[in-house]
Amino acid sequence: MTEDQIAVFFASSLRLAMPLVLAGAGEMVSERAGVLNMSLEGMMLTATFAGALGSWATGRPAVGLACGVAAALVVAFVQAVLSVTLRANQLVVGIGINILALGGTTFLYREIFGPLSREIIPGFTAWHVPLLGDLPVLGAAFFRQVGLVYVGLAGVVVIWLALEYTAFGLAIRAVGEDPRAADQAGIPVARVRYAGVLVAGAMAGLAGVFISVGDIHTFTEGMTNGQGYLALAAVIFGGWIGWRTLAACLLFGTATALQFQLPAMGIEIPTAGLIMLPYVLALLAVAGLTGRHRPPAALTIPYQRGG
Amino acid sequence: MAILPRALPTAVVLPVAATAAGLLVGVGLVAATGASVREAVAAFWDGMAGSPFAFGASINRAVALTLVGLGFIFANRANLTNVGAEGQLAVGGIAATALALHGAERLPLGLAVAVPLAGGALAGALWGGIAGLLRVRRGTNEVISTLLLTFIALLMVYGSVQSENLLRQPMTSAATLPESLEIPVRTRLPTLLADPSSPLHVGVVLATLATLGVGLVLVKTAFGVRLRAVGFNEVAARRAGIRDGRLVVVALLVAGGLGGLAGAIMIQGEQYILKAGFTSGYGFDGLVVGLLARGSAAGVVAGAVLFGFLRSGGLSMEISAGVPAAVIVVIQGLIVIAVAGSAILAPGRDTR
Numbered sequence: 001m002t003e004d005q006i007a008v009f010f011a012s013s014l015r016l017a018m019p020l021v022l023a024g025a026g027e028m029v030s031e032r033a034g035v036l037n038m039s040l041e042g043m044m045l046t047a048t049f050a051g052a053l054g055s056w057a058t059g060r061p062a063v064g065l066a067c068g069v070a071a072a073l074v075v076a077f078v079q080a081v082l083s084v085t086l087r088a089n090q091l092v093v094g095i096g097i098n099i100l101a102l103g104g105t106t107f108l109y110r111e112i113f114g115p116l117s118r119e120i121i122p123g124f125t126a127w128h129v130p131l132l133g134d135l136p137v138l139g140a141a142f143f144r145q146v147g148l149v150y151v152g153l154a155g156v157v158v159i160w161l162a163l164e165y166t167a168f169g170l171a172i173r174a175v176g177e178d179p180r181a182a183d184q185a186g187i188p189v190a191r192v193r194y195a196g197v198l199v200a201g202a203m204a205g206l207a208g209v210f211i212s213v214g215d216i217h218t219f220t221e222g223m224t225n226g227q228g229y230l231a232l233a234a235v236i237f238g239g240w241i242g243w244r245t246l247a248a249c250l251l252f253g254t255a256t257a258l259q260f261q262l263p264a265m266g267i268e269i270p271t272a273g274l275i276m277l278p279y280v281l282a283l284l285a286v287a288g289l290t291g292r293h294r295p296p297a298a299l300t301i302p303y304q305r306g307g
Numbered sequence: 308m309a310i311l312p313r314a315l316p317t318a319v320v321l322p323v324a325a326t327a328a329g330l331l332v333g334v335g336l337v338a339a340t341g342a343s344v345r346e347a348v349a350a351f352w353d354g355m356a357g358s359p360f361a362f363g364a365s366i367n368r369a370v371a372l373t374l375v376g377l378g379f380i381f382a383n384r385a386n387l388t389n390v391g392a393e394g395q396l397a398v399g400g401i402a403a404t405a406l407a408l409h410g411a412e413r414l415p416l417g418l419a420v421a422v423p424l425a426g427g428a429l430a431g432a433l434w435g436g437i438a439g440l441l442r443v444r445r446g447t448n449e450v451i452s453t454l455l456l457t458f459i460a461l462l463m464v465y466g467s468v469q470s471e472n473l474l475r476q477p478m479t480s481a482a483t484l485p486e487s488l489e490i491p492v493r494t495r496l497p498t499l500l501a502d503p504s505s506p507l508h509v510g511v512v513l514a515t516l517a518t519l520g521v522g523l524v525l526v527k528t529a530f531g532v533r534l535r536a537v538g539f540n541e542v543a544a545r546r547a548g549i550r551d552g553r554l555v556v557v558a559l560l561v562a563g564g565l566g567g568l569a570g571a572i573m574i575q576g577e578q579y580i581l582k583a584g585f586t587s588g589y590g591f592d593g594l595v596v597g598l599l600a601r602g603s604a605a606g607v608v609a610g611a612v613l614f615g616f617l618r619s620g621g622l623s624m625e626i627s628a629g630v631p632a633a634v635i636v637v638i639q640g641l642i643v644i645a646v647a648g649s650a651i652l653a654p655g656r657d658t659r
Contacts, residue, residue, distance in 0.1 A: 038454075078644075088647040091388060091450050092598060095591065096647055100640025106633035111340055226458065233455060272466025279458040286447045286455070300448070 003137050009261050010141035015215060017253020018149055019044065019207040019224075023231040024249045025156040026203025028242065029163060031235060033196030034176040034298040038094025039079045041228025042101030043201050047072040047208025049105040052219035053112065055212075056121040064121070064213045065148075069205035075101065076201020080194045087302035098228075106221045113219070123217035124148060146214045152206055159199070160242035172196055176296035179303040189303050204228070233282035239293025252278040317652060322599045322606070325645035326613065329638040336634050337624075347628040354623020355616040359500070361623070363507035367577055368589075369608075369615030370510040371396075374569035375593020376607035377521045378435075378562035380600055382449075384525055385558040386538035391438060391453025392566040393590025394460030398434045399427035399570025401467055404474055404487050404581040407494035407574070419493040424513075424571045431567015432560045434460060439559035443552040449559065457590070465583040474581055486582035496576040510572040514608075517565060522604035534558060566590065592618070595643050614639070 027040055037043070050071035055064025079097060083090040113119055127150075129143035163169040171192045174182035179189045211227070212219050234252055238245030255278055259271040285293065337347045356362045375392040382389040403423040411422045434456055441447040467473040474487040496508040525531040536544040537551045544551050570586065578585055592614050600606030621635030 082644065082648045086648050086651050088650055089388070091390065092647040093644060095390065095594065096640050096643030098640075099591070099595075099636060099643060103633045103636025103638075103640055107336065107631050107637060110631045110633065229454070229458065233458075236451060270466055270469065272462045272469060276459055276462040276466070279455050279462070283452060283455040283459070286451050287441050287445045288447070289445075295448070300450075 004140075005261075005265070007137045007140035009257060011145070012260065013250070013254040013257040014142060014145065014149065015253075016256045017250045018152060018214075019211050019227050020231045020234055020249035020252055021156060021246060022152045022207035022210065023200075023204045023228060024234045024238070024245050025159050025242070026200040027231055028235050028238070028240060028245050029159060029172060030196040030200035031240060031299055032163065032176045032296050033172045033193050034179065034296055034301065034303070035080070035083055035193050035197050035200075036090050036094070036232075036300050037076070037079055037197060037200050037204075038091050038232070039075060039097035039101075039228075040094075040200065040204050040231055041224055041226065042094070042098040043072040043075045043079075043204035044208040044211070044228045044231075045098075045101045045105055045222070045224045046075050047205040048212040048223045049109060049208075049219055051205075051209035052121050052212040053108075055123065056119065059122050061122055061124045061213050065206075065209050068209035068213070069202055072205030072208060073198060073201045076197050076204070077194075079201075080197040083302065084190050084193045084197070087304060090300050090302075102222055105219075109219060109221060118218055118220070120217055121213065121219070123212075124214045146210075148206065148210050148214045152210070155203070155206070156242075156246060159203075163242065168192075168195070173296075175303070176298055179298050183303070183305060189305075193303075204231075207231070230278055233278055236295075237278070237282045237285040239285065240295060241293070248278075248281075251281075318601045318603070318606075321649050321652065322601070322610070322642075322646055325599075325642045325649070328645060329641040332641055333634050333638040336637060337630050340630055342628055342630050347624050347630045350624045350626075350628040350630075351620035353627070355620040357623075359502050359505040361619060363498075363500070363505040364577075365616045365619040366507055366511055366612075367615075368618055369611040370514040370576075371569040371573055371589050372593045372596050372611035372614050373514045373608055374517055374565045374572070375590055376596035376600060376611055377517055377604060378565035379594055379597025380602050380604065380607060381521055381525065381534075381565070382435075382558045382562040383597065384531065384534040384538055384602065385554055387442070387555065387558055387562075388450050389435065389438070389453050389559060389562045389566075390450055390594055391435065391457045391460075391563070391590075392569075392593050393586050393588070394453070394457030395431040395434045395563045395566030396570035396573065396586040396590045397457075397460040397464045399431040399567030400574045400581055400585055401464060401474070401570075402430035402567070403427035403571035403574045404490060407490035408474070408488060412491040412493050419491075420496060420575065423490075423494055423575060424568060427571025427574075428564045428568040431570060432564035434567065435559040435561075435563015436556060438563075439556035442559070443555050453559075461584075461586070464581065464585065468582055484582070486580050489579045490575065494575060495579060496572065506577065508572075508576045510576045513568070513572070517568075518604050518608055521565075525602075525604065566593075569593070592639065595639060598643065599646055 023040055030037055047068035051064040051068025054067030055061045082088045082093045124146040126144050127147045132143040133139045171187045175189045175192045183189050234248040235245050238248040255274050259274045262269050338344050354361055355365055379389055406423040406426040411419050438449045438452040441452050442449045468475050468485045476488045499507050533549045537554050541551055596610035596614055599610040617635050621632040624630045625632040
């Protein structure tokens with residue numbers, strides 16, 4: 001590989017990993033609080049559409065960002081009401097939301113943009129980080145991405161720190177492990193779980209906006225194409241631990257980049273195997289074959305006081 | 308079963324109310340597009356049952372959904388949530404195609420049709436069984452494992468039609484599509500009616516038998532009672548001498564087998580060609596059907612027919628009335644959310 005190819009490879013790996021990194025970090029918080037959002041895919045898809053719409057309508061990508069995150073938060077709120085307050089089956093609710101998000105965004109897209117339009121929307125432009133961006137190889141690989149990458153990575157670190165070192169983080173972990181004990185200790189279980197789901201929603205919103213406004217600069221039907229599920233797999237493979245989840249997301253992003261990069265370099269490999277790899281790894285992880293990592297004890301279990 | 312009379316009203320009322328509400332929203336959306344509601348409804352009806360072709364195609368769709376839905380309620384009786392039907396369809400389709408293309412054609416009697424069907428069912432059962440084994444041996448949540456297995460299976464379909472060493476048709480030019488060859492005529496499901504325009508095939512007989520079988524096993528046999536016991540309270544069931552581990556595996560084997568059979572039927576009954584994405588969401592729709600049915604085999608049939616007809620009608624509405632078929636997807640999503648959200652109102656059953 002030439003230096004250019006190496007730089008392009010790392011740059012595209014990071015770019016393709018970014019939606020997973022963002023959504024995965026938020027989802028990890030929610031799962032640590034005991035709520036599994038199968039709806040992550042739907043939140044992301046809603047945000048890709050709302051972000052694209054906002055940016056297209058106003059000509060300002062920043063407005064798109066706000067719209068996308070707000071829309072994902074609405075979806076997250078629906079998930080929270082159903083799975084925390086109404087104690088509905090979290091997974092079924094998530095699947096329902098994903099179906100609804102796919103139908104809703106496709107419907108609105110066709111009504112607003114017309115079928116099969118590939119209208120280019122105003123997107124974020126790459127930020128050439130001063131000094132660092134001029135480094136050989138490293139500069140082109142890591143320091144000429146859109147600003148959302150750096151903001152997002154900073155957000156991920158803030159999330160880890162908050163989860164480990166703040167009272168809020170402790171409350172999240174407590175309601176995810178033993179909601180009854182947490183309740184008796186005076187922690188408002190429902191409210192903390194709402195907060196967890198909303199954190200997942202906000203981060204999934206950033207992830208979705210990154211895809212449409214930050215990266216591709218258009219919207220297509222079903223654009224997230226399973227990346228929400230891939231982020232769920234990354235959280236599992238990461239064993240519900242911050243840095244491991246980040247590593248899993250980067251690994252999955254790299255696997256995706258490889259399927260484009262290897263054929264470009266003339267290496268013929270079965271791409272299906274590469275795309276499959278993340279799911280196989282996640283399956284091995286949940287089967288406990290890659291080290292023992294225990295899910296939060298109350299994951300997917302609704303809490304009812306006195307119940 | 309004593310609780311049936313009391314449980315029946317909510318079990319019927321909730322899904323029906325959810326469906327009605329979803330349809331109302333759908334009509335509202337159609338109106339919002341500025342299309343004529345009457346035209347859209349007419350196109351919808353044409354697509355569902357307006358011709359022998361439309362009716363046959365709708366019923367064939369319902370067949371696949373019925374089998375998947377039956378699998379869902381079977382495993383759910385043991386309180387297992389099988390969300391992996393899409394993947395079970397996929398591996399069933401791969402196995403059926405492979406058998407149909409390699410050898411089954413020469414078999415005598417009905418075996419040319421039956422062997423690929425059985426192979427599909429076996430492959431699906433294996434796929435479900437993996438999740439069962441992981442649950443019993445490693446304590447892995449079956450929701451997560453069946454979902455991950457689904458993605459792996461979908462990518463296996465994609466991969467198997469990428470290479471000529473697997474199932475891809477021989478490459479004669481650069482434009483050769485990544486799909487399998489058409490399966491031989493002798494391995495296709497026979498159609499039922501003399502009318503050549505009707506695609507209605509014997510799958511509907513298989514689905515009927517499966518419905519009766521699952522219904523009887525769940526309601527009338529000791530096995531059904533054991534499944535239910537494990538579903539209600541694993542610890543108590545174990546104390547009563549029920550080997551719950553084996554039941555969990557069997558429940559997911561059966562669910563997967565029904566899904567695999569449905570996948571084989573989709574290939575041998577209608578599509579005749581294996582290609583990436585051939586399952587096109589039937590597994591997830593079937594899951595929704597199973598969920599709506601609340602454990603009743605008759606409910607599965609009702610839901611499957613509803614969704615089969617909805618899908619057909621939606622396609623026709625898009626083609627002749629210009630209303631996006633996505634409206635149907637919205638309706639389905641709303642129904643799932645409404646049913647899941649109102650489970651708190653239903654007596655008895657655990658929401659997990």
